[in-house]
Amino acid sequence: MDTAYQPTARTTPTRYRERAHYDRRTIHDILDEALICHLGYSSAGRPVVLPTTHARLDEALYLHGSTGGGPLLAAKAAQASGSGLPVCVTITLVDGLVLARSAMHHSVNFRSVVVVGDARVVDDPAEKSRALSCLLDHIAPGRAADCRAPDARELAATGVLALDLVEVSAKVRSGPPADDPQDLPLPHWAGVVPLSLTAGPPVPADDLDPGVALPRYLAG
Amino acid sequence: MDTAYQPTARTTPTRYRERAHYDRRTIHDILDEALICHLGYSSAGRPVVLPTTHARLDEALYLHGSTGGGPLLAAKAAQASGSGLPVCVTITLVDGLVLARSAMHHSVNFRSVVVVGDARVVDDPAEKSRALSCLLDHIAPGRAADCRAPDARELAATGVLALDLVEVSAKVRSGPPADDPQDLPLPHWAGVVPLSLTAGPPVPADDLDPGVALPRYLAG
Numbered sequence A, B: 001m002d003t004a005y006q007p008t009a010r011t012t013p014t015r016y017r018e019r020a021h022y023d024r025r026t027i028h029d030i031l032d033e034a035l036i037c038h039l040g041y042s043s044a045g046r047p048v049v050l051p052t053t054h055a056r057l058d059e060a061l062y063l064h065g066s067t068g069g070g071p072l073l074a075a076k077a078a079q080a081s082g083s084g085l086p087v088c089v090t091i092t093l094v095d096g097l098v099l100a101r102s103a104m105h106h107s108v109n110f111r112s113v114v115v116v117g118d119a120r121v122v123d124d125p126a127e128k129s130r131a132l133s134c135l136l137d138h139i140a141p142g143r144a145a146d147c148r149a150p151d152a153r154e155l156a157a158t159g160v161l162a163l164d165l166v167e168v169s170a171k172v173r174s175g176p177p178a179d180d181p182q183d184l185p186l187p188h189w190a191g192v193v194p195l196s197l198t199a200g201p202p203v204p205a206d207d208l209d210p211g212v213a214l215p216r217y218l219a220g
Helices: A024-033 A070-080 A125-139 A152-157 B024-033 B070-080 B125-139 B152-157
Strands: A036-043 A046-057 A060-066 A085-099 A107-121 A158-164 A167-173 A191-199 B036-043 B046-057 B060-066 B085-099 B107-121 B158-164 B167-173 B191-199
Touching: A024 A046, A024 A085, A024 A107, A024 A167, A036 A060, A036 A070, A036 B036, A036 B046, A036 B085, A046 A070, A046 A125, A046 B036, A046 B046, A046 B085, A046 B107, A060 A070, A060 A125, A070 A085, A070 A107, A070 A158, A085 A158, A085 B036, A085 B046, A107 A191, A107 B046, A125 A152, A125 A158, A152 A158, B024 B046, B024 B085, B024 B107, B024 B167, B036 B060, B036 B070, B046 B070, B046 B125, B060 B070, B060 B125, B070 B085, B070 B107, B070 B158, B085 B158, B107 B191, B125 B152, B125 B158, B152 B158
Parallel strands: none
Antiparallel strands: A036 A046, A036 A085, A046 A060, A060 A158, A085 A107, A085 A191, A107 A158, A107 A167, A191 B191, B036 B046, B036 B085, B046 B060, B060 B158, B085 B107, B085 B191, B107 B158, B107 B167
16 A cells, blocks of 8 residues: 555645645544544535544544434435535644744644545444444543443444545644744744643543442553 | 524534533633634535634634635635635534443533634725734734734735624533443443643744743743
């Protein structure tokens, strides 16, 4: 397999092209680190963007939701007319605020991935079950094996979408501000405020049996 | 002014309606706390979702970008044909992972806002300047007055979009997992892993004059 995705017109940014990346490692790492994505699709001719969780399995991105929710209904309607649902799934990690001497060069350090394509509804029970396990393990590796698996009614109420990783790009900005040389002597603080999503100590449910210990995959 | 936005078909979720909120305070607080949004629009009939910064000023949400970038070009094209650009701007704060005994009830604690409407290009120089100041103050309150203002060339290269807060909703999930009663005795840990975006100590640029102190709006 190629080590990089092939850029297309849709995955080539119009601005800051030097920030674009197509190598699989960079893109997979961002997809795997991020807890949520933003799913874009069209409904009645208008854009809709919804936050949702995702998980990558090899070269597929899986999303899930209620079979009665907007994205799944739209995907089923597309499928009924023989196609996938045109989507754009965007994942963004915010790494810092970039403060420059000039207003113009203020920025955000970030790592984002944009996946475009036609999402399909996962009908195969084995693939669906695998995808749901991945979605659980994505938020806490090992969790899928340590909870009650969905029963038939729950599976029927849950839809899974798959989006093949074909048209994919990352965009990354890191490092200090890039002020113009003539602005360097200005008396304004310049630098980066690092930001990261940080986990606090797990809070057990009030009704948790005190005999149930915190699992290793949540410790630290 | 009403204390709440009026729900519409587009801002009424199909699922978990009890999580929907329309009061201005809740919505403004989410918009003001979040550092980035995801902007959705259509390009050549397909959805596009891009991360970008935003700022709220009263009842308008401002976004900005290069005049040569996709969203600004699309908005200008829409304006040329006499309309705004149909957009969906979604803002999401992730507050925690929710681990339930059952796979089905796993969730994420979050606060999100969806704004739909037709974005307009801000042509008025005073409004544009105000919007750009708000965008700076949004990332660090006080910053707009403590940096070099954009010059004419920079202003010409920067486009601003405004989206009136009219069709807006928030969705909030908080608190512990909601397991079904029959699952409570299961031997799986249940609870919440709190998450928050945390700032580290500011990192001055290598070329920062050591005489320039860290401004108060960045301390703590």
